[in-house]
Structures are given as structure tokens and as C-alpha cells.
Amino acid sequence: MSTTLPAARKPDGTPAEPAGTGSASGGGARVEFRGLRRAFGATVALDGLDLTVEPGELLALLGPSGCGKTTALRVLAGFEQPDSGEVLVDGEDITRVPANRRDAGMVFQSYSLFPNLNARENVAFGLRVRGVPAARRRERAAELLDLVGLPEHGDRYPHQMSGGQQQRVALARALALRPRVLLLDEPLSALDAKVRANLRDEIRRLQLSLGITTVFVTHDQEEALSMADRVAVLNAGKLEQCAAPAELYERPATPFVAEFVGTMNRIPGRLTGSGTGAGGAQVEVAGVRLPVDGPVPGTSEVRVLVRPENLVVTADPEGTATVVSASFFGAVTRLHLDLADGTRVKADLPSRQAAELAPGARAGVRPAERPVLVEAVTA
Numbered sequence: 001m002s003t004t005l006p007a008a009r010k011p012d013g014t015p016a017e018p019a020g021t022g023s024a025s026g027g028g029a030r031v032e033f034r035g036l037r038r039a040f041g042a043t044v045a046l047d048g049l050d051l052t053v054e055p056g057e058l059l060a061l062l063g064p065s066g067c068g069k070t071t072a073l074r075v076l077a078g079f080e081q082p083d084s085g086e087v088l089v090d091g092e093d094i095t096r097v098p099a100n101r102r103d104a105g106m107v108f109q110s111y112s113l114f115p116n117l118n119a120r121e122n123v124a125f126g127l128r129v130r131g132v133p134a135a136r137r138r139e140r141a142a143e144l145l146d147l148v149g150l151p152e153h154g155d156r157y158p159h160q161m162s163g164g165q166q167q168r169v170a171l172a173r174a175l176a177l178r179p180r181v182l183l184l185d186e187p188l189s190a191l192d193a194k195v196r197a198n199l200r201d202e203i204r205r206l207q208l209s210l211g212i213t214t215v216f217v218t219h220d221q222e223e224a225l226s227m228a229d230r231v232a233v234l235n236a237g238k239l240e241q242c243a244a245p246a247e248l249y250e251r252p253a254t255p256f257v258a259e260f261v262g263t264m265n266r267i268p269g270r271l272t273g274s275g276t277g278a279g280g281a282q283v284e285v286a287g288v289r290l291p292v293d294g295p296v297p298g299t300s301e302v303r304v305l306v307r308p309e310n311l312v313v314t315a316d317p318e319g320t321a322t323v324v325s326a327s328f329f330g331a332v333t334r335l336h337l338d339l340a341d342g343t344r345v346k347a348d349l350p351s352r353q354a355a356e357l358a359p360g361a362r363a364g365v366r367p368a369e370r371p372v373l374v375e376a377v378t379a
Contacts, residue, residue, distance in 0.1 A: 029090050029103075029180035030054060031088070033085070035048050037085055043066075054213075058204065062234070065219065077104055078098060090180075105174030106183040118155050119156050153169070163191050182214040186219070188200060189220070229244065240254050248261055262307060264307060267304045271374065280296075283372065288369065290304070293373055296374070302374040304372050311347040313365050314363060318362065321365040323358065326358070329351075
């Protein structure tokens with residue numbers, strides 16, 4: 001629910017504009033995390049996080065459990081205090097500002113609706129606390145329920161609504177006070193797949209139409225890549241990479257990002273040359289030589305990171321690879337193949353082409369001719 005409910009004053013103590021009197025949205029604010037560090041005993045949740053969210057942007061914080069993404073969101077909301085570092089909104093340091101004085105709305109995974117209030121009353125709760133007149137509260141609640149696609153659900157109580165409907169009400173409630181920043185803490189993880197996909201599209205539509213700066217925490221890479229303007233990948237409290245979804249997928253900055261975002265093959269290779277980029281280090285892998293993109297390990301024996309769609313597979317009775325199994329996904333089929341050295345790889349092919357490669361068939365396999373990431377071979 002909204003973190004702004006009890007307050008009617010700005011963070012500096014000056015009177016705030018009465019809720020419900022502004023424009024259709026709170027507008028997009030610029031959010032900055034500067035050197036945030038937060039530890040819980042011996043566990044470091046945030047380790048010097050530097051990150052900026054641009055006005056009106058939807059930024060997804062993505063990473064495995066325990067990577068620090070929820071801690072970062074809670075620090076922004078004011079529910080956690082960092083051990084060091086700063087949080088700025090439109091250049092104003094709000095690090096020590098109480099949660100109830102931050103112009104942010106928050107939606108939780110568990111909906112957190114008041115069970116004794118109907119949908120209209122839940123949406124209008126913050127306006128009531130702010131002292132907004134009843135007529136204006138009803139008007140604003142009706143506007144928001146219509147905005148989230150529930151115009152006929154105002155009189156329904158949480159137990160009378162589906163999970164997806166409850167989450168829409170929670171979203172409407174978070175928007176009621178026209179916050180400058182919207183915070184979403186894995187709001188779709190408790191929903192089934194179809195509802196999750198539909199609500200994902202609705203949240204993005206609303207965010208774009210309102211132009212509100214939004215920070216979305218998720219461990220689901222599909223959600224992050226399909227919804228966000230940029231995705232920040234966290235690992236052990238550190239920022240591994242922050243980039244647009246296509247760049248993150250096509251040009252991962254580190255092996256961790258390459259592995260965590262999408263599916264990645266690791267194929268044995270050998271480095272040749274030195275340096276990086278054009279004319280620099282190259283790697284020999286599966287019979288071809290490719291340029292290395294990114295850091296070059298100090299050892300010649302490496303693993304080459306190749307996405308399934310960047311493996312070229314051809315039917316070849318004399319080929320050194322063997323098809324183990326195939327998974328049909330409509331237009332695309334994923335083949336599992338064993339290379340000559342025993343390495344198992346995944347390759348995504350058009351299903352019509354994959355039909356020629358039944359389990360047991362021999363095949364030729366090579367990476368597409370494009371720069372690749374490499375990593376050192378570890379024991």
C-alpha cells in the first residue's frame with residue numbers, strides 16, 4: 001500500500017499540496033542511490049550500490065534471492081535505513097526522511113488490503129487519512145478503479161475478489177495520492193501465469209500513461225525484460241550491469257549477467273592473441289575463431305558463453321555432435337546435443353529445420369560468427 005498515508009507535509013516540513021488536487025499523475029522523479037551499504041550482521045545486503053532511475057522510467061531490479069534488490073527498494077521506501085550512503089529524489093536527500101513523509105506509493109506481493117474495507121474504501125483510505133472531503137474521495141477512487149479496469153468492483157470486499165483483482169486494487173490505492181515514485185515489490189509472484197502476464201501488461205500500460213517513475217523488484221527475468229526500460233542486475237549486494245533489456249541480453253557485461261539473464265551454453269575454447277575488441281583477443285571454439293568481447297582471463301583454456309539461438313546446427317552424418325532430445329515450442333524447437341568432448345549444449349532452431357534432427361542424429365555444431373564472452377576454467 002502507499003507509504004505516504006499518514007503525512008500531509010513535504011519532507012522539509014512545509015505543507016504539502018492537498019492530495020487529490022494535482023494532475024493525473026505525480027509526474028516522474030529522478031531517483032539516485034549513492035554508495036548504499038546495508039548489512040544484517042555478517043550478511044551484506046547492499047555493498048556500495050550506485051544507481052540512478054531517470055524521470056518516468058520503469059527500472060527493474062533483478063537478481064537471485066538475497067542479492068539485495070528488496071533491501072534497495074525498502075531503503076528507497078524508508079522501511080530500512082542504510083548503514084552508509086544516500087538516497088536522493090530530484091536532488092533532495094531523503095535518506096533520513098521517515099517513510100510516511102516520502103512521496104512514494106508501494107505495492108506488495110501480498111496485496112495488504114484491509115479486509116474490512118471494500119475496494120472503493122481501500123483505494124480511498126490514504127485520502128481519508130489526509131482529510132480529503134468524502135465526495136472527492138469517492139470521485140478519486142472511482143477514477144482509479146476505472147483506470148485499473150475494475151469500475152464495477154467498488155463495493156466488493158477483498159475476499160470477494162480474485163488475486164489479480166486484489167492486486168489491481170492495491171495498485172490503485174498506491175496511486176491515489178499521486179506519488180512521484182511507484183515501488184513494486186514482486187507484486188505478481190503470487191498470481192498464476194495467465195493472470196500474471198495480463199497484469200504485467202496492465203501495469204506497464206498504466207506506468208507509461210501516467211509517466212510515473214517506477215522501481216520494480218522481481219526475480220523473474222521474463223517480467224524484467226518485458227516490462228522495464230532498463231534492468232539492473234544485482235549479485236551479492238553489488239550492481240553487475242544496468243542496461244536496456246536488449247543490450248542486457250545481447251551484450252551482458254559479466255558472466256554472471258550472461259548466465260542469469262536467459263539461457264547460456266558454456267563450451268570449452270582456447271584463447272589466442274591478446275587484448276580485447278577488434279584485432280585483439282580471439283578464441284578458438286568448435287572449429288571456428290571468434291573475437292572476445294569483454295574481459296580476457298589470464299589463462300588460455302576458457303569456457304565460451306554462447307546463447308542457444310547463436311549456435312548453428314546442421315544435419316551431418318559425419319558430424320561430431322549427437323542430438324539427445326528435442327523440446328517443441330511452436331515456431332522454435334530447442335535441441336539438446338552432446339558435443340564430441342561430452343559437453344551438452346542447447347540450441348534453438350526453427351521447428352521446420354529441427355524436424356530433420358531427431359534424437360540420435362549426427363549434427364555439426366558451431367557458434368555464429370559474432371563476439372563472445374569467455375571465462376576462466378575453474379576446478
